[in-house]
Amino acid sequence: MTSLPKNYRRDCLLGALSALLMLVGDLCLSLIPASPGDSGLFLREAYLNGSYPTWRLPLLLGTGLMGMALGVFTVRVSIQQILPQYRKTRRAAGIGGAVYLASAGVLHFWIGSLADWTSRLAPLMGREETVRLIQAQYARLMPAMSFSYAGMILMMLTGVWAVLTRKTLLPRWMALFHLVLWQILFALIPDLRQALGAEVSTWDFVLSQCSGNAGLLIWMLANACWARRQDASA
Secondary structure, eight states, X not given: OOOOOTTHHHHXXXXXXXXXXXXXXXXXXXXXOOOTTOBTTTBOXXXXXXXXXTTHHHHHHHHHHHHHHHHHHHHHHHHHTBOXXXXXXXXXXXXXXXXXXXXXXXXXXXXXXXXXXXXXXXXXXOXXXXXXXXXXXXXXXXXXXXXXXXXXXXXXXXXXXXXHTTOBSSOGGGGGGOHHHHHHHHHHHHHHHHHTTOOOOHHHHHHHHHHHHHHHHHHHHHHHHHXXXXXXHO
8 A cells, every 4th residue: 555645644633623613613603593484594583683693703704714724734635645646636636625725715704794794784674675685695796606616526526536436545435434425414414304394403504504514524534543543553
């Protein structure tokens, strides 16, 4: 087996910390009481009745900035785990990672800002007018923000494809811990619950909104544990 890159395990742990910090921001948005009429990112009663805590947006911003600063280690792991001879695959992971680092923090703060604005404006402008305003702002900026999603999708799909096709240092069974699998799983649980007739709950929104960073946290920790086993057996 090809030897691990220098500081690979350390980079995995710092990547896990990056995901954890971003996860705090996700929880700032999703961990609020759920109501039967809640839907999407902003049409939630806890936002519209003005009860969303004012301290959550600064916390989201602070943890998001630190999380994206550490995101460079996540990207480095994504590139280094691909074997050097697969240059095009490495390049694709690098391009996706560069877009992720440049734009994911902006997306994170933008969504948090819309949630905060909804809670601040609804008591002043009324619920219906606030909903129209926030939805119009979301529709106006979402095409530009989709650039961030494109980078994240490229990095994720390149990574899982490389593992499945044996283009990485990792054994193929590590795909069971890949962030794509866990993100899909976490995002599907609320839909499955609703299909079975369950009432909407706070955890439905938590699982859906936290799915990406929770999946990334699992993936980085799995890589760190695997690297530790390799170091121990060397």
